[in-house]
Amino acid sequence: MKKVCVITGGGSGMGLAVAKILGKDNYIIIVGRTVKKLENALKELEAEGIEAEAFACDISDRTSVDKLAAHAKEVGIISSVIHAAGMSPHMGEAKTIMEANALGTINMNEAFYEVMEEGACIIDVSSMSAYLTPKFIMPMKGYKYSRIDKELFMKKMMARVNLFPKKQRSGVAYSISKNFVIWYAKTDAAKFGQKGVRVLSITPGSFKTPMAELEKDDTDGFIEHCAIKRYGDVEEIANLLAFCASDKASYLTGTDILCDGGCVASGVNPLKMK
Template sequence: MKNISLITGGAGGMGLASAKIIGKDHYLILCDLNQDRLRKAQQELAELDIESETLICDVSDQRSVEEAIVYAAGKGHLASVIHTAGVSPQMGKADLIMKINALGTIYITEAFLKLAKPESVLINIASMAGYLIPSLILPKRGYKYAFNDQATFFKKMMSRVNLFPKKQRAGLSYSISKNFVSWYSKKSAAQFGAKGARILSISPGSFDTDMGRLEEKSGSAAMLGMAAIKRFGKPEEIAELIAFMASTKQGYTTGIDIPCDGGVTAGYSAKAMKKALANKKH
């Protein structure tokens, strides 16, 4: 039976970089909303002798997600789901960001959990932004509704975001949604463990992808002022981490978030942030 890996956001960036490694010993199903980008990604993988197929999937649509997961599971042993699909502050309004990043993660997690088998793994992509937001801003009391009342969960998340000026809402929605992703992945570990499966999240910092470069406008480059390694990360670097954590070599690692940010969160402080933003202006 084939080992299958479904990768959301698989048409580019971290998703495609991960596919180039995971695809060496897995049959790939690449998911995205853009068929043209998916075709290009599939061709790029074919040139590396990596077998894949493509699937249109809207992670903010529960039915679309469920259909994608069921389809992938029908192709063989669904060994891993790598959930890289998401949007950043420059890519949409606050409500869209919350729907895709937070609700999308819930939909992916729930759908995969139903079909999870021993040694299968789900990796959700969070962000260092989830670490940098002040804890007083986080609506953590509302996170629990993700498990039984997603409409209430979404309302509580957006109620907090909408307390702030419009120009700040997209960034806040992104940070809150990504903080939630790491929290939710940890809280879901026991359910996955009951099936012999794993779940974890990875929090990237500033990476040299289309999305990462787009977010220079939101201050991602300024974050390098607080980093120990003062450069953008390479997609291949985080792809290696994703692939390793998705492998059976790491069968005892679950319920954690792994920052991969060049040391930004290690060097973060309000003073360091103020200095980094001041240097950006100059």
């Protein structure tokens, strides 16, 4: 049977870049809300001789994600899942961002846990915002409800977000949701390990992607604080994702890998930036 790699957010940026690497040894399923938006990505992959298909899925909807997981299992043996899809602060309202980033990660991990086999790996993509935002903002005591009562979990997350002025809520929702992604991947490791499956998160800093272009006014100021004073190229994060998903990293699980050019290490406080 085919080895299958599922990539959410595979239509552009780091998702498409990692598809070009993992596509050398895997059948690729790139995932987005609409197949039409993924057509150009498919053409790029096919031009490089990569077997791929597009699958329409709303990651914030569990039924939609279950269909994706079932389809991937029918196609072949799932070797890896790169969950790179997400929404940035400029892409929607706070609740929509929380549903896409936090609830979307819960849905992906839960659905694919059921269909992944020994030796497989799932990587959830976070953001350096999870580290830069002060910890007192994070409602970490409420994270546990993600496995108990998803409706209550969302209520607790949004209750914290709604403490902030309306114009700041999308940004706060983004930071909380990405902090949650790191926590969720780490605390899923033992469960996945029982099946011989690895789960971890990777946290990118500022990379040259379409999403970063939307946030450019907010992210440009971080570059001067980086040890490497430039935006990262998508190939740099794609190579990291591909390595972590491969058998070469078969002892790597339950952790987060920060790849941000040394921005977080600088100790920069975004609350004190202009």
